[in-house]
Amino acid sequence: MIAAREEILPALRAKLGNTIQEVFEKSPKRIYLQVKAEHIPQTSRILFKELEARFQIATGIDTPGAFEILYHWAFDLCNCVVTIKTKLDREKPEIESIATFCPAAEWIEREMWELLGITFKNHPDMRHLLLKDDWPEGRYPLRRDYNKDMT
Numbered sequence: 001m002i003a004a005r006e007e008i009l010p011a012l013r014a015k016l017g018n019t020i021q022e023v024f025e026k027s028p029k030r031i032y033l034q035v036k037a038e039h040i041p042q043t044s045r046i047l048f049k050e051l052e053a054r055f056q057i058a059t060g061i062d063t064p065g066a067f068e069i070l071y072h073w074a075f076d077l078c079n080c081v082v083t084i085k086t087k088l089d090r091e092k093p094e095i096e097s098i099a100t101f102c103p104a105a106e107w108i109e110r111e112m113w114e115l116l117g118i119t120f121k122n123h124p125d126m127r128h129l130l131l132k133d134d135w136p137e138g139r140y141p142l143r144r145d146y147n148k149d150m151t
Contacts, residue, residue, distance in 0.1 A: 001052050005029075005078040012082070015046045029080050037086045037095050040071070044084065044098040047073045053082065055104045060112035062144045067093045067118055094119035115142040 024032035047053040053073035066087040097120040099106040110129040117140040
């Protein structure tokens, strides 16, 4: 278990190696890592199972160039949050689910699927959470191109 903030980045570098594309340290309590989408399950499993970080939430964002997902992990003993950032192809936004080993991610992955149209492969319970069951397929309210007036 990591007890000091100074231990986090060296531990991540040792465990993740060249899967880390970039590191951003925006404040003493925040570390951001950029990784490719295919490395998210491995990275998340290491944070959760080996480094004992607590999953807080994930954030899905529709940016002009790609969909981004930010996975926020807390190291409570040292009061630090590590955010793992990844980008998904706009044409086929899909990624492996982390809910298979981190049940706390189930609902937020369902929300991102409903509201942004991101597919979470192998999710254990992919069904509507916020929108009506008969919500039109292919209409995602948090996408930049969503037009609420469309029928």
